[in-house]
Amino acid sequence: MNPRTRIPTVLTIEGRDLLTKRLREIHEIRMAELQPHLMGPERDERDVALFETLLQEAAELEGLLAEAGTLELAADPDQVGLGTRVRISMPDGTSEWVRPVHPAEATVDSERISIESPLAQALSGSVVDDVVQVSAPTGEWQCRIEAIER
Numbered sequence: 001m002n003p004r005t006r007i008p009t010v011l012t013i014e015g016r017d018l019l020t021k022r023l024r025e026i027h028e029i030r031m032a033e034l035q036p037h038l039m040g041p042e043r044d045e046r047d048v049a050l051f052e053t054l055l056q057e058a059a060e061l062e063g064l065l066a067e068a069g070t071l072e073l074a075a076d077p078d079q080v081g082l083g084t085r086v087r088i089s090m091p092d093g094t095s096e097w098v099r100p101v102h103p104a105e106a107t108v109d110s111e112r113i114s115i116e117s118p119l120a121q122a123l124s125g126s127v128v129d130d131v132v133q134v135s136a137p138t139g140e141w142q143c144r145i146e147a148i149e150r
Helices: 013-037 045-067 118-123
Strands: 085-089 095-101 112-114 131-136 139-149
Touching: 013 045, 095 118, 112 118, 118 131, 118 139
Parallel strands: 095 112
Antiparallel strands: 085 095, 085 139, 131 139
């Protein structure tokens, strides 16, 4: 993918919910716990730095959630696309589930992978039983698509 090409910010419904939950956790729990430690002579600058980091993350999440669209189902439910849950067989014989998503959503759980990643690029447009070639920085490898879920 061309690094200059901007991917429209589109989140899955579940991804939007998880990011909203993270934002609520930051405001209602993490920052609330830190606030009493930000004032007075016993103040620890590490708490201040953590509070500022959380404040920045919250602002970024608020902007993302305000700007992002919500993913509509793909035209072809049998093909791998943005938001599709895909079970792949790995070269070592194990299977794992992956879900190509917008890069902003890729960090919310271990199943989601950025649509910009070599694996997601290789899977895009494929169907069950396809064997795809993945061109990763660590080298070339293949995987087979075992199942697709919407």
